[in-house]
Amino acid sequence: MRKLRFLHLSLLSLLLLSLPLFGQTTTYHSTTGTITPSFIATMNLDAGGAVTVYVSLPGCYYPGPCGSTSSRVNYSLADGSMGSFYPVALTFQSVAGTYYGTYKIETTGPLSGTDTNGNPVTVTDVTFFLDAVLCHQPRGTCAPKKVYDSGDVTITR
Numbered sequence: 001m002r003k004l005r006f007l008h009l010s011l012l013s014l015l016l017l018s019l020p021l022f023g024q025t026t027t028y029h030s031t032t033g034t035i036t037p038s039f040i041a042t043m044n045l046d047a048g049g050a051v052t053v054y055v056s057l058p059g060c061y062y063p064g065p066c067g068s069t070s071s072r073v074n075y076s077l078a079d080g081s082m083g084s085f086y087p088v089a090l091t092f093q094s095v096a097g098t099y100y101g102t103y104k105i106e107t108t109g110p111l112s113g114t115d116t117n118g119n120p121v122t123v124t125d126v127t128f129f130l131d132a133v134l135c136h137q138p139r140g141t142c143a144p145k146k147v148y149d150s151g152d153v154t155i156t157r
Contacts, residue, residue: 048078
């Protein structure tokens with residue numbers, strides 16, 4: 001019985017020591033990206049790869065704040081792994097200026113799933129900033145132009 005208990009404790013110790021090898025958390029930064037007029041943001045990750053956020057904020061107007069639970073987040077990393085999450089809760093809020101200024105869009109909770117390699121992943125933070133700048137056109141006015149500023153995503157896998 002003692003040998004069996006020792007074996008169980010040894011296996012448990014081995015398992016606990018190996019846990020740090022799994023669940024590696026990495027934050028990827030993005031200094032370039034694009035935002036389409038229909039509010040699809042692509043974050044080009046500095047380490048390679050990209051994150052695309054399909055922002056859905058019905059009834060949300062500048063300067064916010066507001067939120068929604070019907071957005072989508074997709075990512076592809078430099079190692080070829082990809083993930084997709086829907087539905088995603090986002091918030092939209094002004095961080096500088098009023099109507100024209102800088103806005104922060106971020107997820108409001110962890111996103112969990114499986115990547116294309118079959119590995120469990122958790123995305124704990126997707127944040128990007130946009131600048132709403134004055135739109136000029138020959139006749140009349142138009143909605144503020146959205147210009148990508150920067151962003152980050154944190155992925156545990």
